Amino acid sequence: MKLLVASNNSKKLQELEKILADAGIDSVQLVPLRDVDPYEEPVEDGRTFADNALIKAHAGARETGLACIADDSGIAVEELNGMPGVLSARWSGEHGNDEANNQLLLAQMAHVPEERRQAAFVSVCAVVTPAGQEHVAEGRWPGRLLTSPRGEAGFGYDPLFQPEGDSRSAAELSPEEKNAASHRGRALAQLVPVIEKLAAAH
Known part of the structure; x- marks a missing residue:
């Protein structure tokens, strides 16, 4: 079965490939956007991660006739009532400017004490079939917001995020460590039985 991944992000593709391989699913061929x-x-x-993931997955399934998986993710800071949330990528007003987004978030949280810096990375993944069936899963990676960036790996808000139970930032973890713990990995793992069922019925 071909499964469209509504992204050209090679890291997302590799993450899903690994999760399917670990689950022993070899009957699914992942197709990135650039191949259609x-x-x-x-x-x-959308107003929520789920809304946006479904918007992307429905568009992919409708336009290509393939089952489509899409995700929407961001960071939710408790002190900011769950923001930046769906606005994470464009928090500073300019889409995808990681440095500006990080600097703005740090400035907004500058006077917030340690005990009120809880945050979580959130990812919602959606699978939509050409017939319009929807399957949605949410993954959360809890932690806290640091007071300054640390680490060179990762992207987005990784340098500001310290996962629960770790002394390092997400940008100081190896790709393998990050994939094993990440919000997207947690959401994708929940969709493995759905993808397996769709492949078996294909």
């Missing part, structure tokens, strides 16, 4: 005819990507104007 280009289509207009939908506007991600």
Whole structure:
């Protein structure tokens, strides 16, 4: 079975490949966006991660006729009532400017004491079939927000995030460690039985 991954992010693709391989599923061929005819990507104007993941997955399934998996993720800071949330990638006003986003978040949290710096990375993954069936799973990676960036690996808010039970930031973990613990990995793992069922019925 071919499964469209609504992303060109090679890290996301590798993460899903590894999760499927670890689960012993070898009947699924993952197809990145660049391998299908280009289509207009939908506007991600949902109010929640689930809304945006479903918008992307429905568009992919509708445009290609393949089952499609998509995710939306970000960081939720308790002190900011769960923000940046769905606005994580464009928190500073400019989409994908990691440094500006990090600096703004640090400034907003500058006077917040240690005991109130709880945060979590959240990922919602959605699988939508060409017939319109929806399957949604959420993964959370709890931790806290540091007072300054640490580490060179990772991307986004990784340098500011210290996972629960670890003394390092997410940007100081190896890719393997991060994949094993990450919010996206937790969400994808919940969808393995769904993908297995779809492949078996194919």
